[in-house]
Amino acid sequence: MSAGLEDIKLEALSLSEGIRDSPVCIIVLGMAGSGKTTFTRSLIQHAQQEFNPYVVNLDPACREVPYAAHVDIRDTVNYREVMKQYQLGPNGGIVTALNMFTTKMAQFAELVRRAGERGHKWCIIDTPGQIEVFTWSASGNIITEGLATMFPTIVVYVMDVVRSACPTTFMSNMLYACSILYKTRLPFLVALNKIDLQDCSFVLDWMTDFEIFQEALEQEQSFLSNLTRSMSLTLDTFYENLSTCGVSAKTGVGFAQLLKKILECVTQYEQDYKPVYEKMRKERLAEQAAGPKPADNVEEAGVAVPLGLGLQDPPANSGNSVFLMAPGLVPQSADGDDEQEDMEEDAKGTAEDQNFHSFVQNHLTVQQNKRDKQQQNLK
Numbered sequence: 001m002s003a004g005l006e007d008i009k010l011e012a013l014s015l016s017e018g019i020r021d022s023p024v025c026i027i028v029l030g031m032a033g034s035g036k037t038t039f040t041r042s043l044i045q046h047a048q049q050e051f052n053p054y055v056v057n058l059d060p061a062c063r064e065v066p067y068a069a070h071v072d073i074r075d076t077v078n079y080r081e082v083m084k085q086y087q088l089g090p091n092g093g094i095v096t097a098l099n100m101f102t103t104k105m106a107q108f109a110e111l112v113r114r115a116g117e118r119g120h121k122w123c124i125i126d127t128p129g130q131i132e133v134f135t136w137s138a139s140g141n142i143i144t145e146g147l148a149t150m151f152p153t154i155v156v157y158v159m160d161v162v163r164s165a166c167p168t169t170f171m172s173n174m175l176y177a178c179s180i181l182y183k184t185r186l187p188f189l190v191a192l193n194k195i196d197l198q199d200c201s202f203v204l205d206w207m208t209d210f211e212i213f214q215e216a217l218e219q220e221q222s223f224l225s226n227l228t229r230s231m232s233l234t235l236d237t238f239y240e241n242l243s244t245c246g247v248s249a250k251t252g253v254g255f256a257q258l259l260k261k262i263l264e265c266v267t268q269y270e271q272d273y274k275p276v277y278e279k280m281r282k283e284r285l286a287e288q289a290a291g292p293k294p295a296d297n298v299e300e301a302g303v304a305v306p307l308g309l310g311l312q313d314p315p316a317n318s319g320n321s322v323f324l325m326a327p328g329l330v331p332q333s334a335d336g337d338d339e340q341e342d343m344e345e346d347a348k349g350t351a352e353d354q355n356f357h358s359f360v361q362n363h364l365t366v367q368q369n370k371r372d373k374q375q376q377n378l379k
């Protein structure tokens with residue numbers, strides 16, 4: 001099967017065919033801990049009957065996902081191995097894993113296209129926990145634009161209403177949402193998540209009535225609140241174009257309404273956004289036809305400087321090659337490595353627990369000895 005997928009050539013990503021009708025790609029974004037993964041699971045459940053979603057997990061660092069993914073980046077790139085081989089920290093590892101996955105964008109797009117032909121009407125894409133890894137990286141850009149030039153695509157921004165109850169946090173979240181909206185140029189739906197814990201009507205009030213938001217801000221006396229006040233005036237136009245829906249990914253409340261809003265966004269894509277992406281597609285085609293541009297002045301091309309860490313490509317047979325495959329097809333050795341690492345981590349965790357336990361015991365013993373001594377002195 002994996003060989004079959006490798007056979008998919010770049011031509012499969014034929015831009016000349018135009019934007020297809022399905023599947024509709026729904027990119028789920030949101031700050032760390034906002035509930036993206038739980039939301040994705042709930043959305044799959046609610047959309048299953050009518051839209052038969054094709055599910056993609058693009059978070060290479062998550063341990064488990066609570067849904068069955070048709071494409072899982074963890075089957076394609078071993079994130080821990082990437083960290084090891086390239087001497088990277090966790091965030092660098094996630095970015096690099098996503099970059100590696102993006103080298104298979106043509107095959108990925110082809111899988112999505114085939115899923116549409118098999119009757120999957122939606123393709124739901126869960127993204128990494130660290131939002132900037134996707135929204136501000138070249139690979140996130142390639143994936144988003146690549147999908148949007150081939151399929152109807154929308155963004156669902158998951159926002160934690162509990163954390164956004166503070167006006168300045170709310171404003172930071174809105175600024176982030178605004179920057180993504182203008183960057184992606186795609187229909188944008190804000191899912192106000194966790195309404196089982198906190199009612200979301202305050203968010204709608206803040207967005208529609210400037211004075212109510214000012215009143216809430218007056219409770220806060222900080223430089224940040226002054227900045228937030230100025231920002232809130234600027235974001236007025238942004239709010240006008242924003243669709244919102246209160247949901248609880250945990251209880252499923254609000255999802256019937258959310259599905260309707262998603263369909264409205266799809267109509268919006270067809271009417272307003274598709275022409276923009278059609279234009280982009282044509283520009284790409286023209287670029288492809290023109291071929292690669294020669295350097296303007298080769299003499300001034302400069303000399304490459306080796307990177308500080310002496311980074312090298314990993315050895316060819318390191319098990320770190322990039323291939324796209326479906327879940328359940330991970331080579332045994334890769335699985336074994338993961339298990340081995342999990343066991344090592346568990347063992348490390350147990351050793352740490354024991355160390356901490358003996359530290360507490362020693363501390364208690366010293367304290368007890370001190371108390372005994374004091375009592376003896378008093379006698």
Ligand SMILES: Nc1nc2c(ncn2[C@@H]2O[C@H](COP(=O)(O)OP(=O)(O)OP(=O)(O)O)[C@@H](O)[C@H]2O)c(=O)[nH]1
Nearest residue numbers: 032033034035036037038128129193194248249250
């Ligand atoms: N009460 C409540 N808890 C929720 C809801 N949605 C998510 N959570 C909880 O919020 C926490 C984070 O949820 P995740 O789905 O892991 O969030 P995420 O954005 O995917 O997290 P990262 O990918 O790690 O950034 C978990 O403890 C969830 O159980 C909700 O609607 N209500």
